[in-house]
Amino acid sequence: EKDGYPHFMLKEIFEQPECINDCMRGRVNKETHEVQLSAISEHKERLLGARRFIIVACGTSWHAGLIGKQLIETFCRIPVEVEYASEFRYRNPVIDNGDVVIALSQSGETADTLAAIELAKEKGAFVYGICNVVGSSIPRNTDTGSYIHVGPEIGVASTKAFTGQVTVLTLFALALSKEKQLINDTTYRCIIDELEQIPEKIKEVLKQNQNIAELSRIFTYAHNFIYLGRGYSYPVALEGALKLKEISYIHAEGYPAAEMKHGPIALIDTEMPVVVIATQNAMYEKIISNIQEIKARKGHIIALINPNDTIISKLADECIEIPETLECLEPLITTIPLQLLAYHIAVCKGKDVDQPRNLAKSVTVE
Numbered sequence: 001e002k003d004g005y006p007h008f009m010l011k012e013i014f015e016q017p018e019c020i021n022d023c024m025r026g027r028v029n030k031e032t033h034e035v036q037l038s039a040i041s042e043h044k045e046r047l048l049g050a051r052r053f054i055i056v057a058c059g060t061s062w063h064a065g066l067i068g069k070q071l072i073e074t075f076c077r078i079p080v081e082v083e084y085a086s087e088f089r090y091r092n093p094v095i096d097n098g099d100v101v102i103a104l105s106q107s108g109e110t111a112d113t114l115a116a117i118e119l120a121k122e123k124g125a126f127v128y129g130i131c132n133v134v135g136s137s138i139p140r141n142t143d144t145g146s147y148i149h150v151g152p153e154i155g156v157a158s159t160k161a162f163t164g165q166v167t168v169l170t171l172f173a174l175a176l177s178k179e180k181q182l183i184n185d186t187t188y189r190c191i192i193d194e195l196e197q198i199p200e201k202i203k204e205v206l207k208q209n210q211n212i213a214e215l216s217r218i219f220t221y222a223h224n225f226i227y228l229g230r231g232y233s234y235p236v237a238l239e240g241a242l243k244l245k246e247i248s249y250i251h252a253e254g255y256p257a258a259e260m261k262h263g264p265i266a267l268i269d270t271e272m273p274v275v276v277i278a279t280q281n282a283m284y285e286k287i288i289s290n291i292q293e294i295k296a297r298k299g300h301i302i303a304l305i306n307p308n309d310t311i312i313s314k315l316a317d318e319c320i321e322i323p324e325t326l327e328c329l330e331p332l333i334t335t336i337p338l339q340l341l342a343y344h345i346a347v348c349k350g351k352d353v354d355q356p357r358n359l360a361k362s363v364t365v366e
């Protein structure tokens, strides 16, 4: 059932091009290149009238939520808050019938997320679920929603569910933006065309599996890692760090790159690997100076760069090349090498990647 892969996690990482296609099927019209989400068509007024979105989730799903926030705020101009479900539910949050709560959950069974939506419903909010497991508790307790359709995720470390969630959140932001008439046709078409290219671009990244496996060996004995990104790449940095922690048991932290100088830069020395998402987007110049700050303190830099990069390729100790895409779609691509890096480091350390210690696939107790 692992299809010849040594672990479910690796199989699920490699399934991502197909999963993203499955997630778009029936939603992105191949002829008209329009996005349609049935939940949006069916609840147009309620969603168009939302004064605010509150995304509730845990773990990796919470990271997908941070990307969703940027997508929805950018394209729909509606404020979005992203909350850990466990914090939200015990905080007596300010929430009313002008709010739409989006519950993100792979399993659809996470106890805290379920409790957060119960609370939101009591306060009159409308609840939209984005889940993977069909018929699970969260979809049964929401007003509407969209499944991510990525198939069963068996590896405890979430991989394809994350990219599936980000894909659905992208479709959601685009469809709602179109309904609100906030996006012009050219931009809308351009993003959809590019979204349709993402599965092929992920395949390009997957071809580097062997390179990443070799690179990973250097880090078998690392005790700490830092992951940095800005803008859309910041949640990807958090996710990269979480993947490494949970399966290799190496301590890792994700930071917005510019926050380094407010404290964490004190940690940098020759022993510190720093993974930097350094693609050529609006933040490129800024990320170069962040890299220089780390280099000056002799940190070991592993940079994710675009193939035509001539500056960072000289500054970084190690580079992983990834195809270019639109900034708002980059998380779908930049996440992949970080999943592979965590996977191979854990394998080098002889860890059980599919069943990491102390973790369960669905957290049904609080």
Ligand code: F6R
Binding pocket: 058, 059, 060, 061, 062, 104, 105, 106, 107, 108, 109, 110, 113, 156, 157, 158, 159, 242, 246, 361, 362, 363
């Ligand atoms: C990390 C991981 C967990 C889950 C979290 C939420 O790889 O798997 O952090 O993301 O427990 O689970 P769901 O999405 O099922 O609500």
